[in-house]
Amino acid sequence: MANIDVLTILPDLILIGFAFALLLAGAFSRVERQVNFNMVSALAFVVAFTVNWFQYGADKFGFYNMFMYDQVAGVFRFIFYGIGFLVSLMSEPYICGRIKHKGEYYALIMLSTVGMSFIATSYDLIMLVLGLEAMSLSVYVLTGMFKTDERSVEASMKYFLLGAFSSAIMLLGIAFIYGTLGTTNFGEVLESFKSGLGGTKPQILLVGAMLVLAGVLFKVAAVPFHMWTPDVYEGAPTSVTAFMISGVKAASFIMLIRVFVLGLQIVVFDIVTVIMVISAITMTLGNVCALIQKNVKRMLAYSSIAHAGYILVGFVALNRTSLGAIIFYLMAYALMNIGAFAVLALFQDRGNSLESLSGSGFKYPFLGLMMTIFMFSMVGLPPTAGFMGKFYIFKGALEAGYVWLVVLAVLNSAVSAYFYLRVLIYMFFEDFKGTVRPAINATPTAVALLLTSIGILYLGVFPQNLFELTRKCMTYIH
Amino acid sequence: MISTYLAYLFSGLAVLFAISTILQRNPVYSAASLIGVMVMLACNYVLLNAEFIAAIQIIVYVGAIMVLFVFVIMLLNLERAKREKLLISRRAVGVLLGLALSLKLAMVGYASKILIESGRLKIPEGMGSTQVIGKYLFSNYLLPFEVASLVLLVGLIGAVVLGKREAS
Numbered sequence: 271m272a273n274i275d276v277l278t279i280l281p282d283l284i285l286i287g288f289a290f291a292l293l294l295a296g297a298f299s300r301v302e303r304q305v306n307f308n309m310v311s312a313l314a315f316v317v318a319f320t321v322n323w324f325q326y327g328a329d330k331f332g333f334y335n336m337f338m339y340d341q342v343a344g345v346f347r348f349i350f351y352g353i354g355f356l357v358s359l360m361s362e363p364y365i366c367g368r369i370k371h372k373g374e375y376y377a378l379i380m381l382s383t384v385g386m387s388f389i390a391t392s393y394d395l396i397m398l399v400l401g402l403e404a405m406s407l408s409v410y411v412l413t414g415m416f417k418t419d420e421r422s423v424e425a426s427m428k429y430f431l432l433g434a435f436s437s438a439i440m441l442l443g444i445a446f447i448y449g450t451l452g453t454t455n456f457g458e459v460l461e462s463f464k465s466g467l468g469g470t471k472p473q474i475l476l477v478g479a480m481l482v483l484a485g486v487l488f489k490v491a492a493v494p495f496h497m498w499t500p501d502v503y504e505g506a507p508t509s510v511t512a513f514m515i516s517g518v519k520a521a522s523f524i525m526l527i528r529v530f531v532l533g534l535q536i537v538v539f540d541i542v543t544v545i546m547v548i549s550a551i552t553m554t555l556g557n558v559c560a561l562i563q564k565n566v567k568r569m570l571a572y573s574s575i576a577h578a579g580y581i582l583v584g585f586v587a588l589n590r591t592s593l594g595a596i597i598f599y600l601m602a603y604a605l606m607n608i609g610a611f612a613v614l615a616l617f618q619d620r621g622n623s624l625e626s627l628s629g630s631g632f633k634y635p636f637l638g639l640m641m642t643i644f645m646f647s648m649v650g651l652p653p654t655a656g657f658m659g660k661f662y663i664f665k666g667a668l669e670a671g672y673v674w675l676v677v678l679a680v681l682n683s684a685v686s687a688y689f690y691l692r693v694l695i696y697m698f699f700e701d702f703k704g705t706v707r708p709a710i711n712a713t714p715t716a717v718a719l720l721l722t723s724i725g726i727l728y729l730g731v732f733p734q735n736l737f738e739l740t741r742k743c744m745t746y747i748h
Numbered sequence: 749m750i751s752t753y754l755a756y757l758f759s760g761l762a763v764l765f766a767i768s769t770i771l772q773r774n775p776v777y778s779a780a781s782l783i784g785v786m787v788m789l790a791c792n793y794v795l796l797n798a799e800f801i802a803a804i805q806i807i808v809y810v811g812a813i814m815v816l817f818v819f820v821i822m823l824l825n826l827e828r829a830k831r832e833k834l835l836i837s838r839r840a841v842g843v844l845l846g847l848a849l850s851l852k853l854a855m856v857g858y859a860s861k862i863l864i865e866s867g868r869l870k871i872p873e874g875m876g877s878t879q880v881i882g883k884y885l886f887s888n889y890l891l892p893f894e895v896a897s898l899v900l901l902v903g904l905i906g907a908v909v910l911g912k913r914e915a916s
Contacts, residue, residue, distance in 0.1 A: 274890065286898070293905070333891035374909045381902050388895060400895040404902055411906035417914055426910075 275332035278325070278339050279391075281318035281347065282384045285354075288314035289377040289384075296373020308362040308714060311376040315355035315383075322347045331393070335457055338393035341743035342597075346390035346524045349601055353517045354383040356608045359718035361509040363709035364615035368507070369415050379513060382408035386521040392528060395444050395454040399437075402489070405521055406433050409514055413506040425505025432488070432498045440485025446478030447534070456533035463536050471536060479537040482529060483544065489522035492582060493552045496575050500559075503571035508622075511567060512611035515574050516604035523581060523596060531593070531746045538588070546586045550675060553579025553682045560689050566614060567622045569689055570607070573648065576686060577603055583675055584663040592666025594741030599663055601736070602647065602655035602729055609722035610644040612715055613637050617706040627693065629702030636716075637708060638697055643723045645690045647730070650683050655729035662737060751795050758795070762788035775821045779814060786810045798876040 276283075292310060295301045326344040331337065357379060369375055385404030392398040410433060414426025448454050450472050451462045488495040503511045530538045556576030563569035581599055584592040616637065619626050631638030647656035660683065664676045709715075729736060765784035772778040786809045793802035863869035874880045885893050 279891075334888045336889070336891045370914060371909060374905060378902070378905065378909075381898065381905075384898070394892070396889070396892045397895065400892055400899060403899045404895065407899060407902045407906060411902070411909055414910055417910070 273332060274334070275330060275337075278330050278332045278337060280325070281321045281351070282387050284318050284321060285314055285380045285384050285387075288317075289380040292373045292377045292380075294373075296371055296377075302373065307372045307376050308358050311358035311380065312355050312714075314380060315351045315358060319348065319351040319355065322351065335455055336394045336397050337391055338456075339391050341745065342524070342527070343391040345597055345740060345743050346520065347387050349520050349597075349604060350383050350386045350390070350517060353513065353520070353604050353608065354379060356612075356718050356722060357509060357513045357517075359714040359721075360512065360608065360612040360615060363712040363715055364509050364618065365415075365507065366709075375412065375415060378408040378412050382412070382513075383517065386517055389521050389528070390524045393456050395447070395456075395529070395533070398525060398528065399441065399444065402440075402521075402525065403437065405518065406437070406489075409510070409518060412510045412513070413502060415510065416507050419505075421505035422507060423505075425502045428498055429502045436485045436488035436495070439488075440482050443478045443481025443483075443485065446474055446481065450475045450478065456528075459533050460535070475534075476537060476540060479530075479534055479541060480544070483541055486522055486526050486529065487548065489518060490526070490578050490582075491519070491575050492548050492578050493555050493575070494548075496552070496555075499575055500568050500571040503574065504565060504568045504622075508567065508611050508615040511571075512608045512615070515570070515607045515611070519574070519578065520600045520604060523585075523600060526585060527593065527596070527746070531588075542586055542588055545582055546672070546675065549579045549582030549586055550678055551579075552576070552582060553679060557682050557685050560686065563689070564624055565622050566624060566627065566693060567611075569624075569693075570610065573686065573689070574607070576682065579682070580660060580663060580679055583667050583672070583679055586675065587663075587667040587670035587672060588747065589666055589670050590741055590744050590747055591669055592663060593744045593747060594737060595659065595662035595666050597740040597744070598729075598733070598737050599659035602659040602726065605722045605725045605729070606644045606647040606654075606656060609640060609719060609726070610648070612718050612722070613641050613644070616708045616712055616715055618709055619706050624693065624696050625700075625703075626705045627696050628700035628705070629697070630706055631694070631697030633702045634708060637719075640719045640723055641697060642694055643726055645694055647726050649687045649690045653727060653730045655726045655733070658730055658733040658737070662733075755792060755795050758788045758791040762792075776818070779817050779821060782817070783810055783814050786814070796876075800878040800881050801876060803878075 288310065292307060295305055295307075295310075322344060325339070326341070326348075328339075329341070330339045332339070358376060361375070361379075365372065365375060382405050385401045385406075385408065388401030388404065389398055390401075392401055410426055410430040413429055414423050416422035444454065447459075451459055453459060453462065484495065491499040503515060506514065530541050553576045556572050556574070556579060560569050560572035560576065563572060581596055581603075584596040584599065586592075614622060617627070617630070631641070643654065647654035650656045650660045660679075664679060667676050667679075762785050765781045765788060768781040769778050769785065772781060786805060790802040790805040790810075793799070793805060860869065864871070
């Protein structure tokens with residue numbers, strides 16, 4: 271299959287082109303003043319989304335089997351471009367005046383999305399690693415973009431060092447896998463399982479798989495690789511945190527699925543035993559730590575650890591329902607997080623303490639209503655997407671017979687209601703102290719808020735169509 | 749036959765340069781000795797018909813990385829290193845680790861010699877030559893090659909964005 275099918279990466283090429291254009295435009299101050307960077311960026315994501323819409327459906331290999339575009343990859347491209355679009359919309363009022371080089375900001379968001387898209391379409395461990403690096407490097411820089419803010423710089427440094435370590439560990443694992451099988455290509459890996467190894471499973475392959483798993487779980491922010499999460503999510507600019515918490519998380523889960531369900535199928539059952547324990551610890555620790563947080567961003571960071579635990583339950587179950595549910599959950603999760611962080615970003619407060627939100631719910635009813643929808647969805651209350659996501663994941667896990675894991679997850683969700691609803695209690699049942707004031711001229715953010723809340727309610731009320739789609743596209747497993 | 753003697757010559761010189769690297773008091777002399785090690789290794793690569801690796805060794809290590817080292821020495825303004833009294837236990841650990849590593853390398857070398865002589869490990873025709881590497885880089889590995897350039901670009905933008913001084 272010596273085909274170089276350039277058209278298969280067309281949406282990514284479009285994004286790269288727009289990113290270069292923004293970088294160039296940022297260099298001329300006269301242009302910089304006249305162009306709405308966030309609108310150009312949003313437009314780029316809309317174009318990429320549309321192109322992907324027309325490509326969706328057919329399975330395609332390209333670039334000498336380095337690349338495989340299937341339906342799962344297509345769905346994840348939709349997710350990534352959607353996230354990029356919403357983040358571009360919500361960023362402007364928050365970074366305005368704080369970041370001088372807006373061209374670079376939006377260009378890095380686009381290039382990071384391109385990296386995510388390459389992860390989702392990779393058919394070779396080398397492509398996977400390069401996609402991961404393109405995504406991570408951009409995010410390290412975005413995290414440190416508030417150069418005068420100590421916490422932002424510290425978060426960037428911490429994330430960069432730990433991220434570099436995790437990448438190195440993952441590369442070591444890949445080296446072991448290459449040493450055992452003599453290839454990094456998923457197709458050839460599958461062939462060598464059938465012919466060369468003759469059903470045996472060398473120990474060194476397991477070692478390699480575990481090291482790769484460690485690298486992936488670092489990005490997922492699962493316990494014991496979660497230490498960086500609260501500091502980085504708190505220190506990063508709020509709009510960047512929204513991007514990381516939704517985009518990078520989704521990319522890490524497609525990486526997990528792509529490596530272990532599509533490629534290294536032979537070790538997936540050994541991996542699942544490990545992940546079962548990790549998911550149980552991850553969701554419990556995330557929720558317990560979130561209980562005592564006073565800072566909303568930090569609380570959401572711990573809650574993201576807990577959510578990673580729930581999603582890993584879906585991976586443990588390893589059937590079509592649960593893997594489809596993972597994709598559905600990631601969509602719901604992206605919507606509610608971008609929404610919640612958009613509200614926080616609109617309040618412009620760098621402290622983000624719970625007290626600072628006091629009484630803002632009645633003072634600014636639109637934002638109050640939005641936050642209510644997002645928090646209900648995070649808890650997993652019925653008319654929202656969060657509920658349906660959890661429902662499908664638990665359904666898949668029950669089908670596979672992991673009753674205790676589901677019971678633990680439901681108990682955890684009950685605990686999490688305390689700290690999510692506490693945000694609403696502060697917003698509606700405390701006196702307004704006048705510490706926060708939303709930014710003016712924030713029409714794009716309002717549009718983003720409307721889109722995310724409508725999305726959450728739509729997925730909560732009519733989840734069937736989308737869930738069927740995600741379940742059907744998961745062709746790796748029967 | 750002559751290549752064998754040359755290999756011994758280059759390897760011996762590499763070892764001498766390596767010893768000089770760790771014994772020099774002045775960090776700049778150490779760096780210069782390290783260049784010697786790198787060049788001698790490159791000569792050995794040429795003897796092994798891996799001229800591409802040899803060129804890369806010179807360009808990347810002798811060119812780029814050594815310049816980086818010298819810059820660091822210059823910027824940190826390192827004085828002549830004081831000769832520290834090392835604890836005997838620490839020296840023992842160092843010597844033991846060094847011996848273990850040498851033993852390991854000798855084992856790997858011996859094992860691959862046996863594998864090649866018994867014919868179980870076959871080296872493909874033209875392996876390591878510039879032509880073969882180039883062919884792979886622009887056919888099978890075309891997409892990774894291009895994406896790697898994207899990663900480098902992101903790193904470049906990041907360095908400029910984060911490194912630039914901001915007028916407040």
